[in-house]
Amino acid sequence: MTCSEKNFIRALKNQQEPALDFIIDMYGGLVHAISSRILSGSGQQAVDECVNDVFLSVWQKADQFKGDAADFKKWIGMIAKYKAIDVYRQLEKQRLREQQIDAAGETADRTDVEQLFLEKEQKNELLGAISTLSTTDCDIFMMKYFLDMTSEAIAAQLGLSSTAIDNRLYRGRKKLAKNKQLKERLI
Numbered sequence: 001m002t003c004s005e006k007n008f009i010r011a012l013k014n015q016q017e018p019a020l021d022f023i024i025d026m027y028g029g030l031v032h033a034i035s036s037r038i039l040s041g042s043g044q045q046a047v048d049e050c051v052n053d054v055f056l057s058v059w060q061k062a063d064q065f066k067g068d069a070a071d072f073k074k075w076i077g078m079i080a081k082y083k084a085i086d087v088y089r090q091l092e093k094q095r096l097r098e099q100q101i102d103a104a105g106e107t108a109d110r111t112d113v114e115q116l117f118l119e120k121e122q123k124n125e126l127l128g129a130i131s132t133l134s135t136t137d138c139d140i141f142m143m144k145y146f147l148d149m150t151s152e153a154i155a156a157q158l159g160l161s162s163t164a165i166d167n168r169l170y171r172g173r174k175k176l177a178k179n180k181q182l183k184e185r186l187i
Contacts (some may be wrong), residue, residue, distance in 0.1 A: 003021070003022035004022075005069050008022045009065065009067075009068070009069070013062045020059055023058065023076070027073065030077060031051050031054050031076060031077075031080040034084060035047045035084045038081065039088055039091075049087065050080075050083050051080075053083050053087070054079050054080045057079055129179060133172050136168070140158070140165060141169070141172055151169075
């Protein structure tokens with residue numbers, strides 16, 4: 001069966017493929033122009049997918065159409081317009097989500113860098129405070145808190161008892177806390 005302007009609507013409603021070929025040939029340019037205008041800047045692939053969606057929608061909803069060939073042109077034009085707007089909105093939502101993900105990633109990266117900087121500053125401040133202790137106490141603090149050695153291992157290395165190591169750590173922490181309080185009062 002060949003379709004013409006007189007019988008394509010009835011053939012389309014009866015789901016005859018020649019009718020679909022006819023409307024693609026007849027209205028493909030109109031649908032493409034509408035889609036291209038609305039989706040300009042979104043890429044050719046988005047336009048092509050929109051055009052395909054329009055013809056699929058026309059095929060699926062053909063039984064809902066009421067009117068003649070002039071009304072059909074308006075109807076397919078409206079379907080094209082609304083499909084293109086839907087595609088545009090979906091693409092914009094996707095772009096916004098990607099921007100939010102990128103922004104969240106940058107924020108996380110910035111937070112990680114800030115955290116590392118703060119940790120380094122605190123470590124440097126702690127090293128400065130430890131350096132005010134006696135040489136032996138400084139060595140004990142370095143072994144305990146930076147090398148994660150046990151009191152027994154430190155005692156064996158320095159030739160002291162583990163009780164002496166624990167006492168020096170206690171007194172050293174007390175001295176460091178007092179120095180911090182003095183520093184806070186001066187600032």
